[in-house]
Amino acid sequence: MSKSLVVVVPDADVLAATVASRLIAKIVDAQADRGTASVVLTGGRIAKKVLETVKDAPEAAAIDWSQVDLWWGDERFLPAGDAERNETQARAALLDALPLDPAKVHAMPADGGQTPEAAAAAYAAELGDPLPPFDVLMLGVGEDGHVASLFPDHPVLNETGTTAAVHNSPKPPPNRVTLTMSTIRTADEVWLIAAGPDKTTSVGAALNGDKSRPAAHATGVSRTYWLLDRAAAADVTTRR
């Protein structure tokens, strides 16, 4: 049965260090088990800090980076190289410094003139059927409780495929591509990561049972971790 745990640490710096250590250990363990590891990245401020911390961590040398598949939970549908793309952020924070196999870096398509729907369909094809075995899927949590590009009360929540196009996102940019919640829930572990007082309300609501927050539905098959700093956790009244 899936277990859910809430981990609260003092601040965003400690949170980034905590998540980075866990991520390295998770990848090392997956590679010890089956030779490869599969990780789903997220975007946003704390995600950037986590990746920068992994880059500076001596224990990251224990990872065979050529045997890591990297996927993204969502992407801002913008031209390749745009600074607002989650891919651009991840490459600058960590990926460009690693000896990755380019064929295993599965970025979501950039806006090259096709529709977001076409981009979402292309990513679904890249994921394949069955879906890859995601060892860990990381998610930032928005001020409104969104995860990936799944926003509260948005039609994207009704999508039934493995990926979806998003229009009229309440957070810029308006067009996005995202994994659907059913895809997120196939990951072995889902880590919801949040820091700072602007996340207090949404994290508290989601963890206290407000099902209108997409974050409340993001669970892993084996484990769901809420990895929070004290400010983000200030309204949490339940410990799982």
Ligand SMILES: O=C1O[C@H](COP(=O)(O)O)[C@@H](O)[C@H](O)[C@H]1O
């Ligand atoms: O737009 C997005 O926002 C969320 C959260 O970002 P943050 O800067 O508030 O932490 C992020 O997780 C998501 O991947 C991204 O596309």
